[in-house]
Amino acid sequence: MSDRVSAQARSEKYGQSEGDGIIRCDACPVLCRIRPGRSGACSRYANEDGQLVRTDPALALAQTLEAGRPVVAFAEGAWDGKLLDPGRAFVTGIGAGTTYPDYKPAPFIVGATHAGVDTVTVVTEGMFSYCGVKVKIDTDRHLGPEAAPVRAKGEQVGHVTTAEYGSQMLSLGGVRHLTGGSKKEGNVTCETLLALCAAEPVTLTIDGGHEVVVQAGQAPIVDGTPERRMRVGCGSATVGIFAQQWLGHADEVIVVDDHITGVLSEHQAGKVLGMRATGIRVRGRRSTPGRYFQVAAPGLGWGGTDITDPLAIIESIDPKLAWPGLRLLLTSTTGEDALWCVLDEQLRPIPAEMPKPVRTVVERIGENCEPSLCTVLFMAGAGGSLRAGVTENPVLLTRAVAAGEVRVTMGGAPVYLWPGGGITVMADVLRFPGNAFGHVPTPALVAPIEFTLPRALYQRLGGHMDEIVPVEELLRGLGEQLRVEGWMPGNPWPFAKP
Amino acid sequence: MIAQRLAGERLHLSHGPMDVVLRGWGAAHEVAAAELAAAARFATILQELVAELPTLRAAVGAETRLDGPVARRMLAGCLPFARQGVFVTAMAAVAGAVADEVLAAMRAAAPGLRRAYVNDGGDIAVFVAPGESLTLGMVADPAGSPARAGGCARGPVADFDGTLSLGHGMGIGGVATSGRHGRSFSLGIADAVTVLARDAATADAAATLIANAVDVESPAVRRRAARALDPDSDLGDRPVTVSLGPLDEAEIAAALDAGAARAEAWCRAGLIRGAALRLAGRARIAGASVPALPEHAA
Numbered sequence: 001m002s003d004r005v006s007a008q009a010r011s012e013k014y015g016q017s018e019g020d021g022i023i024r025c026d027a028c029p030v031l032c033r034i035r036p037g038r039s040g041a042c043s044r045y046a047n048e049d050g051q052l053v054r055t056d057p058a059l060a061l062a063q064t065l066e067a068g069r070p071v072v073a074f075a076e077g078a079w080d081g082k083l084l085d086p087g088r089a090f091v092t093g094i095g096a097g098t099t100y101p102d103y104k105p106a107p108f109i110v111g112a113t114h115a116g117v118d119t120v121t122v123v124t125e126g127m128f129s130y131c132g133v134k135v136k137i138d139t140d141r142h143l144g145p146e147a148a149p150v151r152a153k154g155e156q157v158g159h160v161t162t163a164e165y166g167s168q169m170l171s172l173g174g175v176r177h178l179t180g181g182s183k184k185e186g187n188v189t190c191e192t193l194l195a196l197c198a199a200e201p202v203t204l205t206i207d208g209g210h211e212v213v214v215q216a217g218q219a220p221i222v223d224g225t226p227e228r229r230m231r232v233g234c235g236s237a238t239v240g241i242f243a244q245q246w247l248g249h250a251d252e253v254i255v256v257d258d259h260i261t262g263v264l265s266e267h268q269a270g271k272v273l274g275m276r277a278t279g280i281r282v283r284g285r286r287s288t289p290g291r292y293f294q295v296a297a298p299g300l301g302w303g304g305t306d307i308t309d310p311l312a313i314i315e316s317i318d319p320k321l322a323w324p325g326l327r328l329l330l331t332s333t334t335g336e337d338a339l340w341c342v343l344d345e346q347l348r349p350i351p352a353e354m355p356k357p358v359r360t361v362v363e364r365i366g367e368n369c370e371p372s373l374c375t376v377l378f379m380a381g382a383g384g385s386l387r388a389g390v391t392e393n394p395v396l397l398t399r400a401v402a403a404g405e406v407r408v409t410m411g412g413a414p415v416y417l418w419p420g421g422g423i424t425v426m427a428d429v430l431r432f433p434g435n436a437f438g439h440v441p442t443p444a445l446v447a448p449i450e451f452t453l454p455r456a457l458y459q460r461l462g463g464h465m466d467e468i469v470p471v472e473e474l475l476r477g478l479g480e481q482l483r484v485e486g487w488m489p490g491n492p493w494p495f496a497k498p
Numbered sequence: 499m500i501a502q503r504l505a506g507e508r509l510h511l512s513h514g515p516m517d518v519v520l521r522g523w524g525a526a527h528e529v530a531a532a533e534l535a536a537a538a539r540f541a542t543i544l545q546e547l548v549a550e551l552p553t554l555r556a557a558v559g560a561e562t563r564l565d566g567p568v569a570r571r572m573l574a575g576c577l578p579f580a581r582q583g584v585f586v587t588a589m590a591a592v593a594g595a596v597a598d599e600v601l602a603a604m605r606a607a608a609p610g611l612r613r614a615y616v617n618d619g620g621d622i623a624v625f626v627a628p629g630e631s632l633t634l635g636m637v638a639d640p641a642g643s644p645a646r647a648g649g650c651a652r653g654p655v656a657d658f659d660g661t662l663s664l665g666h667g668m669g670i671g672g673v674a675t676s677g678r679h680g681r682s683f684s685l686g687i688a689d690a691v692t693v694l695a696r697d698a699a700t701a702d703a704a705a706t707l708i709a710n711a712v713d714v715e716s717p718a719v720r721r722r723a724a725r726a727l728d729p730d731s732d733l734g735d736r737p738v739t740v741s742l743g744p745l746d747e748a749e750i751a752a753a754l755d756a757g758a759a760r761a762e763a764w765c766r767a768g769l770i771r772g773a774a775l776r777l778a779g780r781a782r783i784a785g786a787s788v789p790a791l792p793e794h795a796a
Contacts, residue, residue, distance in 0.1 A: 022729055028514030029548040033729045041515035 023047045120458040120468055122390045122451045129444040131380035132158065132173025133196050134426065137212065137220045138230035138372040140258060140333060142298030142306075143168050144209020151205045155188040156181070160206055163259070166230045170204070170214075172196070178443055190443035196376045197429045197437040197445070210300065216376040217430050222300060229369035231333035235262035235303065236291045238333050241368075242361050243269035246329070249357045252278040253329045256295065256313060256337075258304035266290035279321025280328065282313050303332040310339050311349055322347050329358055335365030375428065378410070378437075382423040382449055390451055393462040397451070398423055405457055411436040411448040412491055425449075431488050499541045509533050511540045516596060522604055522614040523630075532614065535607030536600045543568055543596055554588040555732035564588065571595035575699025578769050579707050586707060587732040589682075594674050594702025597623035601698075616698075621674040621705075623698035624664055631665040634673055662694075670771055672698030676705035677776075683724050683731060683738035687745075687753055687777060688712035693761075694771040694785070704761075704770045712757030712777055714750075718743035750778050758782040 016024045021036040025045045032040035039046035046053055137143065146163070149156045150170055158172030177189040195202045201215035213221035220227045232238055235257030243264060246253050253264035261282055265275045267290025284295035295313045299306025307313055310330040324345045331338040340358060341349035354362070387394035400406045401423050408415050408423065413431035418424040429437075438446040459465055499513040508521045518540065522532040546566040547554065553564055554572065558580040564573050575591035597616040601623035604614055613630045616623045626632050664670050675692045678684040684706075691709040695701035713719075720741045724733035727740070745753070754777050761773035761784035772785025 029545055030514050030551075031548075032515075035727060035729065038727060 017050070021047070021050055023050070023052045025052055120453055120455045120463065122458075122463075123448075126380070126382055126386045126449045127440055127444045127446050128380040128382075129178055130175045130384075131178075131193070131378065131445050131447070132171065133193055133429070134377045134379055135170040135172060135196070135214055136164070136375045136377075137168045137170065137214065137227075138166055138370070138374070139168060139220055139222065139227045140166065140231050140304030141222050141227065141300045142209065142258065142304055143212055143222065144206030145298075148209055149207045151207070152192040152202060153188050155185045157185075157189045157192045157204070160209070165234075172204075186443045190439050190445065193445055194437055194439055197378055197432070197447075198435070199376070199429060214374045214376070216374055216428075218374060219372045220374050225300075227372040229334040229336060229366060230372045231257075231303070232335075232365050232368045233333065234260040235333055236260045236267065238262060238331075238365060239264050239267045239290065240269045242365065243267070243273055245361045245364070246358070247273050247275070249327075249355065249361070250329045251276070251327045252280055253331070254280070254282060254310075254313070255331055255333060256303040256305060256307060256310055257333050258296070258298050259293070260287065261292040261295045261303070261313070263290045263292065277321050278326060278328075279316075279318030280314060281316045281318070283315045284313075302330075302337045303334075310337070311341070314349070317343070317347050317349075319347055329354075329362075331362055331365065333365070334369050335362045335367075338362045376430075377416075377426045378429050378432075378447065379424070379426045380445070380447065382408075382425060386449070387423070391458075391462045391464070396461040400453065400457065400461055401451070406451050406453040409450045409452065409491075412450070412488060414492055431491055433488065499537070501537050509536065511537055511600075513540065513544045516540075516544055516593075516618065518597060518600060518616050518618045520600065520604070520614070520616040522608065522611050524608065524611040524613075528608040528610045532604035532608035532611055535603045536616070539603035540596075540600055543599065547592070554592070555730070556587060558586050558588055562588070568592075568595050568599045571598050571697075571699045575697070575701075575703045578700070579703055579764070582764075582767075584707055585736075586703060589732045590706040591699040591703040593618040593621035594623070594672055594698035594700070597621055597698040598672065601625055618698075620676075621672070621698050621702040623672055625671070626664055626666045628666045631663050634662045634664065668771075669696055670694045671696050672701035674698055674701035674705040676702070676709040678709070678739045678742065682706070683727070683733055685710035685733070685736060685738055686713040686757065687719055687739055687742050688757060688775060689778065690774075690776045691757065691761075692774045694773070695769070696771070700770065704764060704773070708757050708761045708764075708773055708775065711760040712753050712775055714745070714753040714756070716745060716749050718745050718749070745778055750780050753777055754780060754782045758784055761785070 016026065018024050018033060022033050025032045025034055025040045030041055032045075034040050034045070034047040034052070036047050036050060144150075144160050146160050148160045150158045150160060150172060157177055158170055158174070161169045161171045163169070173189055173193045178186050181189075192202055192204075196214065196216065199216040201213050201218070203211060203213050205211045210223050212223075233241060235255035237260075238255040238257075239253065239262030242253075246264065251265070253262075255262040255264075261284065263280070263282055264270045265278045265280075268288075270290065282292050282295050284292040287293050296305035296307045298304060301307045302310055305313075322343060324343055324347065326343040326347075328341045328343065328349055329338065330341070338354070340352055340354035342352050344350050387397045391397050397406065398421070401408055401417065402419075408417060408425060410425065410427045411432040413427045415425040415427040418426070432448075436448055440446055453461075455468070458468075499511065501512075502510045508519050511518050511520070518536075520533075520536055522529045524532075547568060550564055550566055550569050553562065554569060556562070558573060558576045560581075562573055562577075564570050569588065572588040572591040572595040575595060576586045576588050580586050597618040600618075601614060601616045604616070605611060605625060611625065612627045613632050614625045615632060615634075622634065624632055624634075662673070664673075672695050673692065674695075675690050676682070676684065677688045677690040678686070679689065686709050688709040691705045691712065693701045693705040693708065695704060719739060720743075721737035722740050723735045724731035724738045725735055727738070731738075754775055757775045758773075761770070761775065761782075764770050765772060765785040770785065772783070775782040775784070
């Protein structure tokens with residue numbers, strides 16, 4: 001597992017040790033050799049205890065005309081002369097630094113006028129001991145039993161939680177793994193969370209289950225095989241969606257699914273179409289007509305079962321109902337696996353070449369599947385001392401956030417705010433700018449967080465009014481130390497009216 | 499390279515260790531053309547300089563040969579002082595030469611500009627058309643007063659205690675400030691030496707060298723070999739100032755006198771137009787172009 005965001009990894013990326021504590025910085029062509037405790041010619045990179053560190057304190061996200069593009073792509077010839085102006089800049093918490101303990105005002109409290117409203121953004125990097133990620137893995141394949149430990153480098157970093165519709169959820173991190181276990185468990189958890197938040201691939205193993213490589217925005221890789229498709233629906237749903245299209249081309253269709261296997265002729269959809277009963281009974285427990293649970297054990301085979309020979313799920317064929325020449329389709333919920341059979345005189349299913357009209361519908365199942373992806377949501381509680389950096393009366397901030405009067409963003413990314421007490425938020429790690437996360441040895445993650453609110457409200461909340469700096473002044477003051485990135489497409493501009 | 503718009507219509511260009519802030523005045527299309535030209539020129543300068551870095555870091559002499567346009571501006575800025583027998587490397591003029599080069603690109607692309615400046619970390623190339631003038635603030639002490647307590651202060655915002663109005667025909671195309679508070683090492687103890695010259699490269703080199711001359715032997719001055727701080731320093735093992743304790747009035751006067759003697763000699767020789775030297779709240783002026791500065795004890 002790579003670890004691009006740790007200080008050491010960054011140091012290794014940009015610098016080479018030259019002995020005597022000197023680091024050669026590769027960040028720009030000057031290739032400064034930097035002694036410990038000193039910075040390079042640019043003052044942006046420094047040698048701190050033998051590691052090359054970025055001294056950048058802040059990241060401003062600029063709302064570019066073409067969102068998502070760097071504000072200045074001039075070197076690539078694409079610069080349109082439209083540059084960062086304070087009215088289009090939002091200062092994020094990335095690199096803002098954190099004031100721990102938080103009884104000091106947050107590193108930046110920015111005043112800006114947006115749409116005629118005098119607005120304040122409190123920008124800080126929060127240290128989150130109570131944080132983790134929720135991972136959604138689009139696959140029906142059995143990754144491991146619910147509640148099973150999930151491990152990285154042998155350490156438990158989380159557990160398998162619910163299976164959602166077409167996806168397996170994992171819950172990783174959290175205070176018990178970060179601080180409640182051994183030191184190694186805490187460090188590996190921190191490292192795993194950081195890598196996942198940086199959208200890097202992480203190899204996880206599940207007790208009693210399988211290995212899965214998880215990377216935000218990429219397909220999961222289960223035991224070395226990349227997953228391709230997220231199922232179109234459960235077996236029953238697949239039957240319902242395609243029943244009409246199979247009618248007249250197949251006498252029976254079995255959609256193999258670990259959760260709910262569908263049997264067309266018996267299913268309500270088949271009944272409505274007036275299909276003749278076939279007497280083919282699948283294994284497992286019948287839930288309702290044509291819908292079967294537990295047809296096999298969970299696994300990496302067809303439809304998230306352990307089945308590789310689909311005929312194995314046929315328990316019996318009733319000779320009173322079935323007939324020679326009966327046309328039977330077996331398919332998975334993604335259409336990746338499919339088998340066409342015709343019953344012979346002894347009513348045994350004999351594999352045969354799939355007719356084109358049937359093949360077309362199987363392909364359409366695949367066509368209707370979305371690409372299988374991993375998604376990673378960072379989740380943390382900002383309800384602790386971090387609030388003291390924002391106001392002198394922290395509960396007022398909590399209440400104002402809950403009331404929707406204060407907009408919370410993380411590195412400019414929109415967050416989902418959990419109802420109820422505290423400030424518990426979730427945000428898609430792919431909507432953060434690069435290198436947004438860091439860590440401290442506690443271990444805890446450091447993540448940017450911004451609170452945006454009208455100035456008058458800030459005053460009412462007991463805000464640190466004396467610390468408010470006009471955005472223009474902040475941009476100017478940070479000057480060369482400011483990193484400017486284009487606004488992430490799809491992220492709402494934080495100053496917009498909620 | 500990074501370009502960003504700062505408040506007040508200024509454009510900030512940044513690449514590696516180089517940062518320039520510039521602005522042009524004139525018709526909108528002229529200003530836009532000048533900014534585009536500036537960014538285009540700026541984008542390749544660092545690579546050009548790096549290609550000749552070993553020579554740029556060596557002592558300038560009559561035999562020094564450099565090829566790149568910015569490198570040659572650096573050489574031209576330093577050579578007159580090297581001829582006076584002073585140790586100088588072309589790096590003494592790097593910021594000023596970059597500013598001159600970018601300003602030249604702006605003027606070539608926008609011949610109708612009324613006025614313009616390119617500020618490379620305090621080393622400023624200026625252009626003023628006939629009938630126009632440009633006012634610059636002068637910095638008493640670049641370490642200055644912290645902008646504000648707590649909050650956002652990440653770098654000092656210096657106090658201005660003098661202003662300088664540059665007009666067309668004054669023969670001043672560059673203003674540069676050097677001292678022990680800047681990014682570069684100083685051999686001297688000046689808080690700030692501001693030099694006016696025909697171009698920024700010359701002003702930059704002169705400011706560096708005059709600041710080096712503002713010096714006195716005193717236990718208050720702590721020095722270390724430049725290489726002990728930066729293994730690639732062009733100053734080699736020369737002792738550079740790392741900190742300065744309180745000086746008495748006689749020491750301040752002696753240090754300023756030493757610097758002022760060099761500044762006045764170079765004014766008389768026509769190498770620079772003027773200089774303002776500051777140390778511990780005291781100041782000296784050389785040449786005719788610089789306004790008197792207030793003095794205040796540190």
